[in-house]
Amino acid sequence: MLEVSGITQIFGGVTALNAVSFSIRKGDITGVIGPNGAGKTTLFNIITGIYTQTAGTVSLEGKDVTGLTPDKLARRAMVRTFQNIELFGAMTVLENVMVGMHTKSSSGLLACALKMPWSIAEERRIRAGALKWLEFTGILDLAEQTAGSLPFGKGRLLEIARALAVEPRIILMDEPAAGLNSQETLGLATLITRIRDLDITVVLVEHDMELVMDICDRIVVLNLGTKLAEGTPREIQESPEVIAAYLGDDD
Amino acid sequence: MQFDQLLQYTLSGLSTGAIYALIGIGFSIIYNATGIINFAQGEFVMLGGLLTLSSLELLKLPLWAAIPCSVAFSTLVGILFERLAIRPLKQPTPINLVIITIGGSILIRGLAMLVWGKDTHAIPPFSGDTPIAVGGATILPQHLWILAITVVIIIINKIYFYHTISGKAMRACAYNRRAAGLVGIDVRRMVLFSFIISSAMGAVAGIIVAPLTMTAYDVGVMLGLKGFCAAIIGGMSSGISTVIGGLILGVLESLGAGLISSGYKDAIAFIILLLILFIRPQGLFGKADSERV
Amino acid sequence: MKRDLFLFIGFAFLILLAPQLFSGGYLMNVLVFVGINTMLSIALNLLLGYAGQISLGHAGFFGLGAYLSGILSTSYGVDPWLAMPLAATVVGLMAFFIGFPILKLKGHYLAMATLGLGIIIYIVFNETVELTGGPSGLSGIPNLKIAGITFDSDVKNYYLIWTATLMVMLFSLNLAGSRVGRALRAVHDSEVAAQVLGVNSRILKVQIFALSAIISSLAGSLYAHTMTFISPASFGFNFSIELLTMVVIGGLGSIYGSFLGAALLTLLPEFLRGANDYDIIIYGGLLMAMVMYMPGGLVRGIPALFRRLVTTKKGEAGHA
Numbered sequence: 001m002l003e004v005s006g007i008t009q010i011f012g013g014v015t016a017l018n019a020v021s022f023s024i025r026k027g028d029i030t031g032v033i034g035p036n037g038a039g040k041t042t043l044f045n046i047i048t049g050i051y052t053q054t055a056g057t058v059s060l061e062g063k064d065v066t067g068l069t070p071d072k073l074a075r076r077a078m079v080r081t082f083q084n085i086e087l088f089g090a091m092t093v094l095e096n097v098m099v100g101m102h103t104k105s106s107s108g109l110l111a112c113a114l115k116m117p118w119s120i121a122e123e124r125r126i127r128a129g130a131l132k133w134l135e136f137t138g139i140l141d142l143a144e145q146t147a148g149s150l151p152f153g154k155g156r157l158l159e160i161a162r163a164l165a166v167e168p169r170i171i172l173m174d175e176p177a178a179g180l181n182s183q184e185t186l187g188l189a190t191l192i193t194r195i196r197d198l199d200i201t202v203v204l205v206e207h208d209m210e211l212v213m214d215i216c217d218r219i220v221v222l223n224l225g226t227k228l229a230e231g232t233p234r235e236i237q238e239s240p241e242v243i244a245a246y247l248g249d250d251d
Numbered sequence: 252m253q254f255d256q257l258l259q260y261t262l263s264g265l266s267t268g269a270i271y272a273l274i275g276i277g278f279s280i281i282y283n284a285t286g287i288i289n290f291a292q293g294e295f296v297m298l299g300g301l302l303t304l305s306s307l308e309l310l311k312l313p314l315w316a317a318i319p320c321s322v323a324f325s326t327l328v329g330i331l332f333e334r335l336a337i338r339p340l341k342q343p344t345p346i347n348l349v350i351i352t353i354g355g356s357i358l359i360r361g362l363a364m365l366v367w368g369k370d371t372h373a374i375p376p377f378s379g380d381t382p383i384a385v386g387g388a389t390i391l392p393q394h395l396w397i398l399a400i401t402v403v404i405i406i407i408n409k410i411y412f413y414h415t416i417s418g419k420a421m422r423a424c425a426y427n428r429r430a431a432g433l434v435g436i437d438v439r440r441m442v443l444f445s446f447i448i449s450s451a452m453g454a455v456a457g458i459i460v461a462p463l464t465m466t467a468y469d470v471g472v473m474l475g476l477k478g479f480c481a482a483i484i485g486g487m488s489s490g491i492s493t494v495i496g497g498l499i500l501g502v503l504e505s506l507g508a509g510l511i512s513s514g515y516k517d518a519i520a521f522i523i524l525l526l527i528l529f530i531r532p533q534g535l536f537g538k539a540d541s542e543r544v
Numbered sequence: 545m546k547r548d549l550f551l552f553i554g555f556a557f558l559i560l561l562a563p564q565l566f567s568g569g570y571l572m573n574v575l576v577f578v579g580i581n582t583m584l585s586i587a588l589n590l591l592l593g594y595a596g597q598i599s600l601g602h603a604g605f606f607g608l609g610a611y612l613s614g615i616l617s618t619s620y621g622v623d624p625w626l627a628m629p630l631a632a633t634v635v636g637l638m639a640f641f642i643g644f645p646i647l648k649l650k651g652h653y654l655a656m657a658t659l660g661l662g663i664i665i666y667i668v669f670n671e672t673v674e675l676t677g678g679p680s681g682l683s684g685i686p687n688l689k690i691a692g693i694t695f696d697s698d699v700k701n702y703y704l705i706w707t708a709t710l711m712v713m714l715f716s717l718n719l720a721g722s723r724v725g726r727a728l729r730a731v732h733d734s735e736v737a738a739q740v741l742g743v744n745s746r747i748l749k750v751q752i753f754a755l756s757a758i759i760s761s762l763a764g765s766l767y768a769h770t771m772t773f774i775s776p777a778s779f780g781f782n783f784s785i786e787l788l789t790m791v792v793i794g795g796l797g798s799i800y801g802s803f804l805g806a807a808l809l810t811l812l813p814e815f816l817r818g819a820n821d822y823d824i825i826i827y828g829g830l831l832m833a834m835v836m837y838m839p840g841g842l843v844r845g846i847p848a849l850f851r852r853l854v855t856t857k858k859g860e861a862g863h864a
Contacts, residue, residue, distance in 0.1 A: 048740065050736060069739065069744075070736070070739040070740045071739045071740075071741075071742050071743055071744045071745070073740075074739075074740060074741055074742030075742055079740060079741065080740055082736075082737065086734040086736060086737035086740075087733070087734070087737070088729060088730045088733035088734060088737065088738075089733050090729065090732075090733055090797075091726070091729055091730070091733065095726055095729075096730075098723070098726055099726050099727060099730045099738065099741055099743070100741050101723070102723060102726075102727055102741055102742045102743050103741075103742035105723050107722065107723060107724075108724075109719065109724050109751055109752075109755065112718060112719055112722030112723060112724045112725070113715045113716070113718045113719040113722070113724075114715070114718070115718050119722065122723070123722065123723070126723060162741065163740075163741070165741075166741055166742060282652075287652070288652035288653075288655070288656065290655075336832055336836070339836060340835070340836060341836075341839075342839060345650070345651030345652055346592070346596070346598055346651065347835050347839065348652070349598060349651070349652060349655045350788065350792055350831060350835050351831070351832055351835045351836070353600075353785060353788070353831065354827075354828050354829070354830075354831030354832035354835065355828065355832060356828070357785065357824050357825075357827055357828030357831065358825060358828030358829055358832065359828075360824065360828070361822060361824040361825030361826075361827075361828055362825060364822070364824070364825075365822060365825065472781065476656075476659070476660075476663070479656060480660075483656070512671070514667070514670065514671040515667060515671060517663070517667055518663070518664050518667040518668075521660035521661075521663050521664045521667075522660075522664060524656065524657070524660045525646075525657055525660050525661065525664075528645075528646075528649055528653060528656070528657045529645040529646075529648075529657075532649070532653065
């Protein structure tokens with residue numbers, strides 16, 4: 001599904017990532033873990049086209065997508081969420097998700113401004129689609145609220161609903177459990193498995209070990225910018241390098 | 252003949268360029284300490300000139316006393332501006348800051364019009380107006396004053412930024428405001444300092460140029476914009492790059508006005524501004540930096 | 545949805561009724577300006593309030609529309625009805641191409657670059673004397689004519705300008721509520737998140753910049769054909785700032801707000817006749833006060849103020 005090979009990122013002389021390679025299988029939930037500063041978020045930013053890497057390639061469903069901008073990647077059905085949820089704060093919850101339908105609609109500027117019949121029909125379809133995703137994530141009752149006023153946990157769900165509206169085949173989540181209480185984290189775990197059941201490949205960077213071990217099919221461990229290990233949760237838990245570098249100094 | 256003309260344009264360009272440089276450094280100091288482009292910068296230039304005029308005519312002060320008096324008052328306006336307009340701002344987004352400094356600029360200009368009227372005023376040159384021959388060209392004593400004062404101010408600036416505690420703290424703010432705050436630098440105080448320094452520098456620029464160009468309530472707009480242009484050429488540095496930027500701009504403008512058309516003189520600065528922003532937003536001498544784009 | 549339509553119809557009805565209520569010829573003339581300024585502030589608001597991109601050079605696009613249309617119809621005998629779309633096309637294309645490099649810039653830098661662009665255009669109006677008449681202006685621009693009616697009186701011009709303004713308003717309201725409008729607001733709130741969802745923010749910003757320039761150009765052409773005389777002084781830096789003030793005072797991201805801002809700033813000088821030149825003090829003060837105390841503009845600030853008054857009244861009543 002997603003193949004990352006030889007990704008190297010150097011920031012002003014500091015090597016943040018050093019020749020990281022791994023591949024993600026279709027339909028899996030893959031966790032990317034590692035101590036702080038391991039380069040997880042940098043890696044995500046490279047895969048999703050926000051940074052341009054110093055070296056290495058990314059391919060999606062067998063096609064090279066290295067250097068494509070985030071909007072082009074969205075059109076190839078890859079979408080992501082952010083660690084500090086990036087909502088459109090001044091817009092309503094429903095409108096946020098409607099923006100997610102952008103690639104699934106096509107009325108141009110003039111058609112929209114002149115309210116052509118096809119753009120009205122499309123608008124109706126966008127609204128219905130957005131409502132469906134709000135229902136899926138369980139925040140339908142908040143549809144008319146301003147996104148900026150949502151509590152953090154609900155904001156997280158909104159961000160996921162918005163990403164799903166793109167109808168991705170792969171979704172990358174950057175620390176989806178950060179800032180959630182244990183109740184919300186449980187809900188998130190269920191939601192992630194339900195997303196996988198929609199045939200969407202899930203990749204997550206996460207600090208919450210329990211969540212990762214529970215729901216992930218495979219895990220990639222990064223440490224100091226290099227890949228330390230890769231395998232099933234059980235293999236990772238038993239890997240001596242991982243224990244030494246990461247689980248060992250767990251505080 | 253042709254060479255004399257070139258020399259003449261270049262010389263007068265250098266002295267206008269020095270003025271642009273001073274204003275540009277004022278822009279850069281505030282920008283580096285706060286991330287704000289102060290659209291009201293030019294108004295301090297205007298205040299410098301007009302306050303000197305009032306000190307001379309109303310207070311009957313001699314020139315050597317009128318100048319510091321005017322600089323002090325302009326600086327006071329700078330402090331008030333920071334305190335009353337910038338500091339209380341609840342949502343300091345770039346657009347809000349642009350709008351508030353534009354608002355401040357219009358307000359100060361309007362008040363100046365109320366006080367000094369719409370006429371242009373002349374300030375006597377610092378030491379007569381007997382032209383001095385340089386090669387085949389002539390310059391006025393005021394040109395020399397401008398160049399000399401600019402050099403002195405740049406040296407003082409350098410000493411302040413590199414050899415005093417508050418100057419070093421200010422550089423730290425420019426480098427990374429959050430980190431500076433974490434190591435105990437009072438960032439808000441530095442913001443105020445930056446407004447003090449740049450309003451004072453703007454005022455000085457306005458004072459030394461006034462005997463050459465006359466002054467009026469609305470001279471700040473163009474001078475401010477040209478100063479900004481100098482700062483952009485210099486990559487928003489508060490040092491020598493902006494000085495060179497100002498000099499380049501001054502000379503090009505003077506040559507353009509002399510050799511091409513005086514009507515398009517003001518357009519030259521803005522064409523350079525656009526070209527630099529499009530092609531080298533980090534300035535002529537700077538290294539690539541994604542801040543501006 | 546229905547409510548928005550009724551609001552617009554009600555608004556349009558009041559606007560078209562206004563000449564029956566105010567008979568004074570002079571007031572009609574001022575209201576014509578309110579219409580033109582409404583168009584211009586809507587144009588700037590689409591860019592600033594929706595897409596979050598500032599422009600301090602919009603007077604330049606306004607002026608280009610006025611001069612292109614004016615020169616084509618005066619010196620080359622082109623019919624004004626043809627000259628207007630021609631001017632708009634040229635200005636739109638120009639904005640489109642300059643939009644790519646200029647909109648790469650952000651915040652303060654974009655402000656300065658657009659300001660520079662505006663001033664360059666202004667200088668060109670002054671210097672190309674053979675074409676524009678230079679600082680003394682271009683006169684004898686023909687009025688618009690349709691079906692034997694010549695738009696040469698204030699009342700006729702009122703209907704002409706306000707028909708165009710209402711069309712621009714409806715167009716912009718539709719746009720704002722559509723997928724394009726949402727994408728614009730999304731870019732404003734978080735450009736990176738909008739991109740991740742598939743919005744090509746770069747193209748979108750350039751498109752809206754061009755649209756905004758086209759509306760400004762049309763407003764300029766209409767201005768030229770109703771006034772029959774134009775001079776560079778109307779299209780300088782100060783007017784760009786005045787437009788910015790209208791948008792900010794009315795309310796960023798609100799089409800009706802743009803009308804409020806334009807109406808207030810156009811009518812204000814008429815009420816402050818005695819203060820003639822000192823109105824810039826009021827502009828400056830208003831601009832600062834709005835950003836500090838009413839960042840949502842009048843369109844949001846007044847209802848909020850009203851609500852607060854009502855609740856404190858109720859609170860006091862409860863205590864008593």
